[in-house]
Amino acid sequence: MTCRAVKRKKDKQGKGQAAFLLLSTSVFPFVGATTHVVAQTTPTEQSVSRDGVRTFNILAQPLRDGISEFNRQSGVQVSQASGTISPAIRTNAVTGQFTPQEALRRMLSGTGVSYRFISSDSAVIGGVAQSASGVTGEDATTLDPIIITAGRKAASGSGFQGTPDWVYQEPSSVSVISRQAIQNAPVRNTRDLLDNVAGVYANRSEAQNPGIAVNIRGLQDQNRVVTMIDGARQNFQRSGHGATQRTYVDTAFIREIDVEKSGTSGVGGAGALGGSVNFRTVEADDIITGDKKWGVELNAGTGTNEFTFDGSGIAAFRLSDSFSILGGVAHKKVGEYEIGKNGELTLNDLTVDNGSVLSTGQEVLATILKAEAEFTDDLKGSLAWIRNDSEFSHGSYDTDGLVITKNTQDVLNNTITANLNWDPDSDLINLNARLWYNHTRNKEVRGASTVTNYLDWPVDYSLGTVGVSLDNTSTVDMALGALSLNYGVEAFWDRGKTEADTFYASDGTDLTASFTGATPSGNRDVYSAFANATLEHEDWLVVSGGLRYDYYKLHGNTSVFGLENVNQPVWGCIRYRFGRCVSEGWIDQLVTTYPETVLDVDNSQGEFLPTAMVAFKPYDWLQPFVKYSRSMRPPSIMETFFTGGHPGATIIQYAPNPDLVAEVGDTFEIGANITQNGLFTARDSFRFKAVGFYRQIDNYISMGTVVRPETGREHTAYVNVDGTTRMKGIELEANYDAGPWYAGISYTHLKTDFGDSYTYDGTAYEVSPSVIFVPPRNKITVDAGVRLFEEKLVLGGRISHVGGTSPNIGLLTASYVSEDYTLYDLYGSYAFNENTKLRVAVTNLTDVAYVPALGTTSYPGPGRTVTASLNFKF
Template sequence: MAFGVEKNKIARGRRTARNIVLWSSTALAIGYGTTNVTAQTTPTTERVSSQSAVRSFNIPAQPLLSALSTFNRQAGIQVTQASGAAARNVAVNAVRGNMSPEQALAQMLSGTGVTYKFTGNRAAVIGARQSVNGAAGSDESTVLAPIIITSNRARNSGSGFQGTPDWVYEQPSSVSVISREAIQNAPVRNTRDLLDNVAGVYANRSEAQNPGIAVNIRGLQDQNRVVTMIDGARQNFQRSGHGATQRTYVDTAFIREIDVEKSGTSSVGGAGALGGSVNFRTVGADDIITGDKKWGVEVNAGTGTNEFTFDGSGIAAFRLSDSFSVLGGVARKKVGEYDIGKNGELTLNDLTVEDGAVISTGQEVLATILKAEAEFTDDLNGSLAWIRNDSEFSHGSYDTDGLVLTENTQDVLNNTITANLNWDPDSDLINLNARLWYNHTRNKEVRGASTVTNYLDWPVNYSLGTVGVSLDNTSTVDTALGALSFNYGVEAFWDRGKTEADTFYASDGTDLTASFTGSTPSGNRDVYSAFANATLEHDDWLVVSGGLRYDYYKLHGNTSVFGLENVTRQVYGCTRYRFGTCVAWGNVDQLVTVYPETVLNVDNSQGEFLPTAMVAVKPYDWLQPFVKYSRSMRPPSIMETFFTGGHPGATVVQYAPNPDLMAEVGDTFEIGANITQNGLFSADDSFRFKAVGFYRQIDNYISMGTVVRPETGREHTAYVNVDGTTRMKGIELEANYDAGPWYAGISYTHLKTDFGDSYTYAGTTYEVSPSVIFVPPRNKITVDAGVRVFEEKLVLGGRISHVGGTSPNIGLLTSSYVSEDYTLYDLYGSYAFNENTKLRVAVTNLTDVAYVPALGTTSYPGPGRTVTASLNFKF
């Protein structure tokens, strides 16, 4: 169970909406120049502010259309070909080094005879290709239809669903991106709320007050099945409870982009990832400093109704020289105990909902960021960053009678340090990346005084530290069939988990400390991986790739299993009574319960080869169908392997470790298509579409079961490998149409999961023990639309989200985790007073619906109607 920050009850009654004005900073202005360019050998252009930032480029010589895709990703602006263009025979120059996107474009097109001009509608049009002798329009010339280069509202935003950048719709895989535009336009109680509209992705809400993010992708979550990262640094922290176990702590103020990969990869970050990955990428100096300025500041401040008390941040960046910049920021968020919706019928938990408010759902978060970015030489650059997040909230528990809730205060401190180097000399064979990172998460808990803790406040500290390193290189060669690139490297990380508590003795003197420390046990896990992937781009219509990864893991350390015996011991006590009063003392025999401990040495390792393969074709310039296969493996976690003890303060014989767990191994098959179309119905419109159908099967899925340990001869609850094959299949799509003055987008997920319900242990088959396996709803759909008026200064939009009902697959507590269908209506808007100041407002749950969020619990219904406003200011 989980409850909030405030210890004292807050007087509840009707909460009236506040008028809100927020002081904040944002760089939303992008200047656009207009210049007409005649056909010439070397194209020219006028500087545009969004194209002026220096970036690192590595684009081999290749056909124009495939080069545009690479340029798009590396430049951070969007490059697509207009309908009907035919540029298959145009080859462009290699571009390598640090320069502005406009300089890179000019170098890439130099000598090709292809001309372009930047227009006033945030676009550059590539026009005619000249002949070598410069006679434009002569018999030797090849005329190209316009190619539009869209300069987005933010460099990492684009024309896709809720500002998704265009490279997502050119990537032949199941990738989704939450852009900074979408992040800034959505004031949220918690970072996890940003994931709600992503196809195939859910955020667990079984602990409403915990600001940690638990991600579910295609039905998989917890135990590091989905790898979550901050700037590539893994966030492996876990904590046992009555809900999700895996948590990531990051503040929205510092997020530049959220990248979601939903299947296995043969590249950096894929080691040990069974169900994909989520990478929270943080802001850099280029996001804060605009144009040719040497410094920049962004300030945001927001508040709202329904206990949305404050959400504010300040970020400053300084360019100390042309090759060195620093960035620092601080963010603070405070939200309180919110009211649930008033429209609809819910079966409420009287212990967690009082007068329509969900008690103890508050949280306070203080986050900071420091980052330095440097270009040591023309071909060597690097960065060093430290992100810190301190979150305070509460985690409640029932007393032994099950009728009283006690508050367990929580203070979670997360520190993530990353160091990156990129060496990209003037060679097609070298583009080397080296990364070193460290993450440490500490959960400092004080369990409230109750019968469980002998009426004392009891401290328990959970921590996990992870060190990681990776090294990869990309080499590109030209072949008769096209550009062939190789990406290959190694990565490794080391988990060290430790849980500590004061020694706890029961009333009879029995040591029950393991009942506080055993369910989130101490232990060690090492993971090593080597990978290689080859990609062939033939002309501009065929992409074929194949990769192989080898993952190896080792779990090692000591854990315990506890037995139970009733023994007779001599104790000093009363030997003779007279009229109910002791008149003689001495040694007497007394029957007592003891828990003999057997220490187990864990030494579990396994390795697996994991192939990937992908084929994508372009029968038309606007259409890219693809198929992909990937095999992935997840090592058992420290929690699953070293699990021991029992419910806090009660017993140590309930749980037992399983040092012989096997890794989960999955096979994922995908078929999908990308559609990228400009000028569909008008000269300035755009259409983006990605659809993926998938089927995933998993062997050795790990869940809870009852086992008989030979050391005790008793039954214990332990993690076991489920028999048979666990299956997930579904359809995901994201689409957006943008006509400039108005836009409309949709995200849809259909998912069906089938978990096993039996397991075999020591030659005997059993049914899976009660334990919650969260199953996402079969259907989820979001429709988002809006208008832009007054030269796009004013944006007004609305969103409808429908989520199907769901319940856990297995579980003793399934009645608490059931949710019914619900539909939410949201409104949002923004007004740009000038290019440096923007006001944003939003109304979430407009109709004040009472609902239980998917992957949530009836103890914590979702928030009712909430009005928020924020001011963003950048200078």
């Protein structure tokens, strides 16, 4: 038998990187390396009889994803007979032991999609298979092979911890944390979800802060890594003794987390030096199953070690075939956890008291509202509002070791997004328009301290960002293959503002800038235009190239404060007699003043940023690729307008630097994807992605000591580091799923080399004592489990080993050092039925005492914690 050539169906959304080949042939004799990279084919000797019973565990999901999962679990191949089937159709959940015929019937019940088995291991949906002679059934002629595209809409797949399959067909260093992984891991904080991703770390230098600070390949803070919620940038920055950048989002609303680790020439890439992280939120289709008009998902969890409560409720309603709404609320409350008891740590006596870490409690209330509309067959839109209110505190014993100093924090984050997609029946138009707004406000009350001379003092930090983007994708068939062109523009505007009550020292000095200057007010505008072309030659070669132009402008005013000791005439006693003043008059007295110079900031710069990629398939199951990208990160408001000094102490410590230039990076990558089904059995799957990278950065920004001409004094300021900052490493993620059992691995090797000198005003200096967080060189996670009792029961375990690390430079180096540590976790779930599931987990099973990577001895990691949650769907 000869194999018919396969032609790829165009993905009108421009997102169809993962494709599942659905064949209606009764026999396909090839397996292993000769199987199409995205096809699960079943050999004759392993075909499923009509009376054969298999175990199914298929979630309710979009039709294309459901058919792909049915194909994997049943060994039956399904194709679309004719016509168009709406991508909005969702299949029903199927859990238990059934014949493939019964399982498919249950999946499609009530969806309006017809089906027919034409052989023991092939079926047709959407119509009846018919031969040229009009014969149907076993003797029917086969249909032409077609592609059903899962694309980036897939919520989960066969990859590491449920990673969607498209990730292992994308010729780029991308990772995805699936909804399956999110729901299976009750976490104390959303950042915990990032721990198992290759090349990615979550900073824990301020463990009490529920905000997420992401480190990718050694880069973090100051928007080096762009973090987004549904494409809306979260640019908020706040100075402190740890990470500065924070994103606030609750796990209950996350559909998936997309991680891009290099530069891109598309929407979301403007101003991104070290990649991006996008927290995508749930949609109505995630909650409503089958042909129902509404759906509800409830979740409630609790646990030990001050894991008090984690609950949520989400409801969605399909008001018509073209309009749906979704709303949800989530509440989390955790207390001051205990650290592990096994192992030795050098603890900070000011923050760890009787084994508990002070101020690690937090309470979060989050809500989501979303409307989705299909105005016409060609025009779709959505509007969403996500709100997160987080309350927590910073605290420690005062230097006397008796009184606890506590800074209370209330962070309110609002993100509003509006999206519009116009996709008419034309290869030249697939237009996306996006408008979004994010505002983060941090209301703080700084607790009284004997270190300085102030009592409780309120300070408000806020940053608002408005963003817009417009892009279009055109596809043209050429002699060499299909050419896809994506081009557009994007822009965003940051407006930062910090306010505090006026504060005077005992000598009358106005020290208000000591509260507001380290997180200063200011403005930043970023504009970008881009174009990217991708050529797909047959099924074995993909070549792409892109060019982006980024331009930024920082504007506003700031101050630099000097110090002068001058003699000033004051009225006082000029003659004493027997201890009494007998004569008064004008006398000279030495007085310290702090002259202020206001600086106007007007800093701008533009840069052309190319990207290029080549991927090919020497075999259907193997896709090597190479990629180059150039990226730029504008200075932030904080770096440019920095002023004042340590809160309540001084205003002459810091100085702005209006002359900063942007960081520019070049990233080189070589990698490979492997996607294989039916490797050893008809049901198994293997997914593998490996990437080696080298990144070099010019003009890296760090802290240094400068002499400002306005004062003639030394100040701490942000400066551009000389030389080249380098990062290089290897990342891999792999998973083998045999059905009854699975095993996966994630591994990272990273080496960083930061510069330690800079030139300012013609003079060479060494970088000031400041902390540059350096991730560990090695991190590995192994995850494995079994599925029992018709796959209703899942039991799994995870081992994570993280190497030791310390900051590159710093006076506080000793506090930010972490040693190697290994954590053991257990987890499990039991599905009582398709609507009710119990999940349990034990983290840090051996109760190890450890300091997390990118953390500090002031906040060691939590000890053993047992959690349980119950999930209901209606």
